[in-house]
Amino acid sequence: MDHQPVTIAAAVLVVALCLVPLGFVVAATVDAGPALVRRLVWRPRIGELLVNTLSLMVVVVPATVLIGVGAALLVERTGVPGWLSAAFVAPLAVPAFVMSYAWATVWPSIAGLAGASLIATLSYFPFVYLPVLATLRRLDPSLEESGRALGLTPSGVLRRVVLPQLRLPVLGGALLVALHLLAEYGAFAFVRYDTFTTAIYDQFRSTFAAPAASMLAGVLVLLCLLVLGGESAVRGRQRHARIGSGVARRQRRIVLGWWALPVTIAVAALLIAALGVPVWSLGHWLSVGVALDPAIVSALGSTLGLALVGALATCLAAGPIAWLSVRRPARWSRALEGLAFVCSSLPGIVVGLAFVTVAIRWVQPLYQTAALLIAAYVVLFLPRAVASLRAGMAQVPVGLGEAARSLGQGPVRSLVRVSIPLLAPAFGAAASMAFLGIAGELTATLLLSPTGTSTLATRFWSLSSELDYPASAPYALLLIALSVPMTIILFRQTGGDRP
Amino acid sequence: MSLRITRRALIGAAATTISAAALAACSKPGSTSTPGSADGATLTIYNAQHETLAQEWMDGFTKATGIKVTHRQGDDTEMANQLVAEGANSPADVFLTENSPAMTLVENAGLLAATSEEIRGQVPSQYRPSTNAWTGIAARSTVFVYNTDKLKQADLPASLMDLAKPEWKGRWAASPSGADFQAIITAILQLKGEDETLSWLKAMKQNSTAIKGNSAVMKAVNAGEFEGGVIYHYYYFGDQAKGGQNSAKVGMHYFGHQDPGAFVSISGGGVLKSSKNQEAAQKFLAYVTGKDGQAVLRDGTSFEYPVASKVAANEKLKPLSELDAPTIDPATLNSPKVVELMQEAGLL
Numbered sequence: 002m003d004h005q006p007v008t009i010a011a012a013v014l015v016v017a018l019c020l021v022p023l024g025f026v027v028a029a030t031v032d033a034g035p036a037l038v039r040r041l042v043w044r045p046r047i048g049e050l051l052v053n054t055l056s057l058m059v060v061v062v063p064a065t066v067l068i069g070v071g072a073a074l075l076v077e078r079t080g081v082p083g084w085l086s087a088a089f090v091a092p093l094a095v096p097a098f099v100m101s102y103a104w105a106t107v108w109p110s111i112a113g114l115a116g117a118s119l120i121a122t123l124s125y126f127p128f129v130y131l132p133v134l135a136t137l138r139r140l141d142p143s144l145e146e147s148g149r150a151l152g153l154t155p156s157g158v159l160r161r162v163v164l165p166q167l168r169l170p171v172l173g174g175a176l177l178v179a180l181h182l183l184a185e186y187g188a189f190a191f192v193r194y195d196t197f198t199t200a201i202y203d204q205f206r207s208t209f210a211a212p213a214a215s216m217l218a219g220v221l222v223l224l225c226l227l228v229l230g231g232e233s234a235v236r237g238r239q240r241h242a243r244i245g246s247g248v249a250r251r252q253r254r255i256v257l258g259w260w261a262l263p264v265t266i267a268v269a270a271l272l273i274a275a276l277g278v279p280v281w282s283l284g285h286w287l288s289v290g291v292a293l294d295p296a297i298v299s300a301l302g303s304t305l306g307l308a309l310v311g312a313l314a315t316c317l318a319a320g321p322i323a324w325l326s327v328r329r330p331a332r333w334s335r336a337l338e339g340l341a342f343v344c345s346s347l348p349g350i351v352v353g354l355a356f357v358t359v360a361i362r363w364v365q366p367l368y369q370t371a372a373l374l375i376a377a378y379v380v381l382f383l384p385r386a387v388a389s390l391r392a393g394m395a396q397v398p399v400g401l402g403e404a405a406r407s408l409g410q411g412p413v414r415s416l417v418r419v420s421i422p423l424l425a426p427a428f429g430a431a432a433s434m435a436f437l438g439i440a441g442e443l444t445a446t447l448l449l450s451p452t453g454t455s456t457l458a459t460r461f462w463s464l465s466s467e468l469d470y471p472a473s474a475p476y477a478l479l480l481i482a483l484s485v486p487m488t489i490i491l492f493r494q495t496g497g498d499r500p
Numbered sequence: 501m502s503l504r505i506t507r508r509a510l511i512g513a514a515a516t517t518i519s520a521a522a523l524a525a526c527s528k529p530g531s532t533s534t535p536g537s538a539d540g541a542t543l544t545i546y547n548a549q550h551e552t553l554a555q556e557w558m559d560g561f562t563k564a565t566g567i568k569v570t571h572r573q574g575d576d577t578e579m580a581n582q583l584v585a586e587g588a589n590s591p592a593d594v595f596l597t598e599n600s601p602a603m604t605l606v607e608n609a610g611l612l613a614a615t616s617e618e619i620r621g622q623v624p625s626q627y628r629p630s631t632n633a634w635t636g637i638a639a640r641s642t643v644f645v646y647n648t649d650k651l652k653q654a655d656l657p658a659s660l661m662d663l664a665k666p667e668w669k670g671r672w673a674a675s676p677s678g679a680d681f682q683a684i685i686t687a688i689l690q691l692k693g694e695d696e697t698l699s700w701l702k703a704m705k706q707n708s709t710a711i712k713g714n715s716a717v718m719k720a721v722n723a724g725e726f727e728g729g730v731i732y733h734y735y736y737f738g739d740q741a742k743g744g745q746n747s748a749k750v751g752m753h754y755f756g757h758q759d760p761g762a763f764v765s766i767s768g769g770g771v772l773k774s775s776k777n778q779e780a781a782q783k784f785l786a787y788v789t790g791k792d793g794q795a796v797l798r799d800g801t802s803f804e805y806p807v808a809s810k811v812a813a814n815e816k817l818k819p820l821s822e823l824d825a826p827t828i829d830p831a832t833l834n835s836p837k838v839v840e841l842m843q844e845a846g847l848l
Contacts, residue, residue, distance in 0.1 A: 041843070044843070044844070044846065045846050046843070046846040046847075046848070049846065109719070109723055110720070110723055110725050112725075190712050193709075193710070193711050193712055193716075195710075199712075200848075203677035203712075203848060204848060205578060206574075206575040206577070206578045206677060206678075206679075207575070207577045207578065207677065207679075207682065207839050207848060208577065208578070208581050208839055209577075209578050209579075209580075209581030209582045209584075209585060210581075210582075210585065211581060213839075213843060213848070361585050361586060365589055368586075368589075368591075369572075369591060452544055452570055452571070452572040452591065453570035453571065453572070455573075463551065463573070466712065466713050466715075466716075467713070467715055468713075468715040468716065468719060468746060
């Protein structure tokens with residue numbers, strides 16, 4: 002293939018861009034020298050932040066797993082009404098910092114580990130629920146039937162047959178929750194719970210891009226790498242494979258019986274907390290009726306503009322990596338993809354800090370431009386786009402392109418007339434994922450947005466941190482409205498909308 | 501055939517939308533400025549003052565002169581360090597702060613141009629540094645806000661330094677990550693020296709709760725979560741003007757007696773040496789320190805003290821002359837040292 006070198010070069014370039022944040026942290030550490038590093042890292046405050054960040058993970062990750070798995074089992078294996086399957090995904094449409102704002106409305110003194118855990122659990126449990134639900138739907142009932150035939154009780158079947166098969170989706174979901182806990186800024190700043198991310202932003206606000214901020218970023222990056230490494234170690238090599246695809250027939254439903262009452266109460270409490278509170282708070286502030294902030298129109302405009310360009314750029318950057326991973330699966334191409342994935346899992350605050358520093362020192366013309374912000378978005382949202390594109394590419398038979406070539410079409414025409422139309426849906430899904438992620442991004446945008454540009458997220462943040470709750474409400478509403486489509490896409494992707 | 505046309509039309513439409521959006525995202529005011537010429541130029545303000553107040557100044561200035569203004573919002577020392585990092589390549593024309601230490605930081609890096617005769621004529625000498633590298637544009641007073649249900653007047657601390665005593669453990673809050681509080685610490689550092697400041701900060705780490713934002717501190721005090729908090733005066737008046745939702749149960753205690761807690765902080769404005777719009781930038785500061793600019797402080801919702809052009813303060817405020825503030829030369833306030841001490845005390 003004659004265009005392969007170009008594709009490889011493009012993929013390497015994209016991965017190089019993704020390596021900027023990691024390279025920045027390493028360079029800043031070397032630059033600071035051992036004495037300064039010791040002064041900034043080896044101090045009680047870092048220990049405090051470690052304890053805070055880790056306690057949050059210890060509380061929230063198990064809580065989201067419990068709720069996510071429980072909700073999925075309930076939807077899939079009992080006779081609860083079908084709309085519940087969608088209701089459990091709906092909290093994804095409420096950005097975590099809007100969730101904090103809503104809770105601070107009904108519970109003004111919400112603070113500390115309890116507050117932060119509550120907000121994070123409510124915002125993130127769908128990350129576990131969705132993959133578990135998708136897996137439950139694909140399970141072949143014959144395995145469970147064999148279990149029962151071999152004398153297992155229903156709870157024994159659950160414990161020994163069903164739950165082991167949920168290991169991978171649970172781990173995947175838990176990984177996502179853990180990474181979000183490390184990266185989230187707004188939600189925790191709101192309930193005054195200090196984590197590494199909030200502390201980095203505090204340092205930035207006092208010292209700009211000085212060593213104090215980058216050293217904290219270094220510790221945060223180590224935590225992220227530990228989480229990623231931990232997940233892949235626990236995941237191990239065990240596979241739940243079988244020969245033949247099996248048949249995903251309808252499962253036998255469990256009759257809840259006298260459990261119906263406590264389950265109903267628990268579900269009602271969860272939905273009130275995760276959906277009722279945001280809806281009520283927004284309704285309350287919108288009905289207070291304030292003069293609409295005139296900046297909202299320009300904020301909406303720049304949000305849409307940045308998200309559109311950013312989504313397109315992210316998809317273009319994801320293309321070569323996805324193509325290599327599908328068409329040239331080799332150790333090096335997997336390594337390239339893995340590297341991009343790891344680097345893109347770093348928090349927005351680290352990416353923002355890295356890009357500010359790099360631009361101000363070495364690429365002045367890009368400093369404070371929309372282009373630089375877009376580049377940061379590409380790094381942050383690349384994995385989502387790669388995943389969508391890869392799935393799409395895997396479904397396009399190689400033979401079709403070759404057939405077009407053998408019928409006399411040039412490489413470009415065969416690309417335009419065969420591959421692109423076939424890839425359009427995957428491209429669309431990838432672009433929407435990136436678009437919606439960008440539309441709600443806060444930390445990197447705070448650091449990198451061009452002078453005079455504010456987005457819905459940054460404007461919401463500045464109004465709500467001045468406690469102007471009524472004026473923040475329209476922004477919260479728009480942020481939710483922009484997140485709804487992504488939630489629907491995610492729900493569809495996991496097959497959640499099929500009975 | 502028709503399918504292909506539709507697809508082509510779709511791609512065309514998508515391309516048009518994307519390029520329009522790209523234009524909207526990229527062609528911000530400021531990138532269209534023509535350096536050097538007064539008309540058509542856009543001033544870039546690095547603003548660390550409250551955004552609503554700065555917006556009033558910017559709108560008023562544009563209305564009066566026709567000169568367009570765009571701004572970048574940030575915090576005092578963040579933007580000061582940013583300006584230092586940017587150096588001669590800074591896109592900023594004017595820098596506005598909430599407190600003077602950040603201004604001094606930029607001045608010490610040699611990045612500020614001297615203020616014009618017009619500005620010096622408008623601002624009394626106690627509200628500008630002797631170097632005239634920048635000018636005072638407004639002032640604010642430190643205050644101890646307290647919950648009137650939980651704390652009697654007789655039990656109020658006599659000095660800011662008292663809050664380090666063990667009996668105040670768990671009873672007060674502040675926003676140490678903010679520039680306002682850090683400016684108050686520069687006053688302690690200047691008046692009491694490094695050792696006493698560090699031990700005060702270490703006691704504060706034990707005694708107080710860190711909250712993000714001064715409004716949030718006042719709100720928590722009002723709700724009775726804490727007995728008191730250290731913030732600036734205008735948060736109270738701003739909230740009272742909006743109906744007092746977060747300040748109904750808040751009392752104001754001015755330390756007076758030239759205590760570090762009676763520190764009056766001067767907000768600064770300066771023109772960057774590297775600015776290609778020197779004349780317009782000086783004009784902007786002259787507007788801010790002029791009658792109209794200062795009247796915004798008297799009549800608007802900021803409740804900060806005017807410092808120039810003989811404009812009186814909002815009559816709801818306790819007059820500046822009655823605050824009995826310590827005398828401190830703003831040029832001596834050392835914010836990098838304070839950040840270092842706060843890091844050492846574990847507050848940052």
